[in-house]
Amino acid sequence: MGMVFADISMSLDGFSAGSNDGPANPLGDHGTRIHQWFFGLDNEPGHAADSRVMDEVTSRTGAVILGRRMFENGLVPWSGVNPWAAPAFVLAHEPRDPLIVDGQIQFTFVYNGIESALDQARSVAGDRDVIIAGGANIVQQFIRSGLLDEVQIHIVPVLLGAGIRLFDQLDARQGELECVRVVESPSVTHLKYRIVR
Amino acid sequence: MGMVFADISMSLDGFSAGSNDGPANPLGDHGTRIHQWFFGLDNEPGHAADSRVMDEVTSRTGAVILGRRMFENGLVPWSGVNPWAAPAFVLAHEPRDPLIVDGQIQFTFVYNGIESALDQARSVAGDRDVIIAGGANIVQQFIRSGLLDEVQIHIVPVLLGAGIRLFDQLDARQGELECVRVVESPSVTHLKYRIVR
Numbered sequence: 001m002g003m004v005f006a007d008i009s010m011s012l013d014g015f016s017a018g019s020n021d022g023p024a025n026p027l028g029d030h031g032t033r034i035h036q037w038f039f040g041l042d043n044e045p046g047h048a049a050d051s052r053v054m055d056e057v058t059s060r061t062g063a064v065i066l067g068r069r070m071f072e073n074g075l076v077p078w079s080g081v082n083p084w085a086a087p088a089f090v091l092a093h094e095p096r097d098p099l100i101v102d103g104q105i106q107f108t109f110v111y112n113g114i115e116s117a118l119d120q121a122r123s124v125a126g127d128r129d130v131i132i133a134g135g136a137n138i139v140q141q142f143i144r145s146g147l148l149d150e151v152q153i154h155i156v157p158v159l160l161g162a163g164i165r166l167f168d169q170l171d172a173r174q175g176e177l178e179c180v181r182v183v184e185s186p187s188v189t190h191l192k193y194r195i196v197r
Numbered sequence: 198m199g200m201v202f203a204d205i206s207m208s209l210d211g212f213s214a215g216s217n218d219g220p221a222n223p224l225g226d227h228g229t230r231i232h233q234w235f236f237g238l239d240n241e242p243g244h245a246a247d248s249r250v251m252d253e254v255t256s257r258t259g260a261v262i263l264g265r266r267m268f269e270n271g272l273v274p275w276s277g278v279n280p281w282a283a284p285a286f287v288l289a290h291e292p293r294d295p296l297i298v299d300g301q302i303q304f305t306f307v308y309n310g311i312e313s314a315l316d317q318a319r320s321v322a323g324d325r326d327v328i329i330a331g332g333a334n335i336v337q338q339f340i341r342s343g344l345l346d347e348v349q350i351h352i353v354p355v356l357l358g359a360g361i362r363l364f365d366q367l368d369a370r371q372g373e374l375e376c377v378r379v380v381e382s383p384s385v386t387h388l389k390y391r392i393v394r
Contacts, residue, residue, distance in 0.1 A: 012350070012364065012374060012388075012390070013211065013363075013364030013365075013367060014210065014211040014362070014364065029369070030369045033369075033373075143356070153209070155352075155388070157373065157374035157375060157376045157390055158373060158374065159340070159364060159367050159369075159371040159374065160369055161366075161367040161368035161369050161370075161371060162368065162369070165211070166210075167209065167210030167211065167356060168210075169358075170210060170356050170358040171358035171359065172226070172227045172230075172356075172357055172358050172359070173358075174356045174358060176230075176354065176355060177209065177354035177355065177356065178354060179354045179381070179386060182379060182381045182386055184376070184379045189376060189379055189386075189388060191209075191352070191386060193209070193354055
């Protein structure tokens, strides 16, 4: 069975999205400053290290879990199509049929909690890992529940000042982490941590 | 003239001290988890990289500025003696005579604002740099004022959950940073940023 890991970008002051996010403002005010390194992967020079880090994430990912808010904000930018190369499960508040585009299931909705979502994700992931893609609230739920094995934070050299904090509403019982790898690039520092239980 | 730089430890979730800090609880609840790497410098194996980073800070420091709260919380652990190898200026709310121990000035108090403190610190620092030692509130004041040239963050692999956030009450105008160096060690990641204006 694979691991459960979260992979998410964060400003140096701790935000994973800006304020006032919504379908018309998917990353929130100034939120593109946090995530632009990711969208520039294929275009900018000097970012080979970023590409390697993200290729590694893609190759280990057997299934994706994301929150309803991330799904709703992403739907227009993604044109309704799952942007990952693995099945995606959306945590929802009520039952809902899968979203199908061109005859393919793009997103499956799970309304009975994160453990059920993880069971379903694991059932399709095989030996590969389940990635918790965000947003912040979902990452926090997985940390609090003790279900997360690893977290990779892409620390972006920006002070956003306001927005959605990646790590919030946790407490000291969530314990120690162990930094298992650091990768530098011109635009972002990739820090991978194992959660010590 | 030297640079103005801040040097401070931060938990991965953004705290530089725990909750309920005070003279009887200098680093706040669980705050030693953020700073223990620093106090273990001379004792633990595998921390040569940490020592090199801190030696570099010591050698570039010509004067130190710290906040009143950090001073009051530190006074007992420091036995009233300036723990830095350079003159220390404390931001105070009213005029106060220097603190003298064994005939030596340990701390000088500045009550008329951060720019005055910086002028006084620069006047003794010569070609060396002025370090903003903390706490969080003072670092924020220097960032907001545009007086800070560099910030070195020691990111500790701990989720504290509550306490004093290092970066708070800033806004997006504080702008971009440029990561100029990353140093890994077993217990902490040292990230040095230049502030881009």
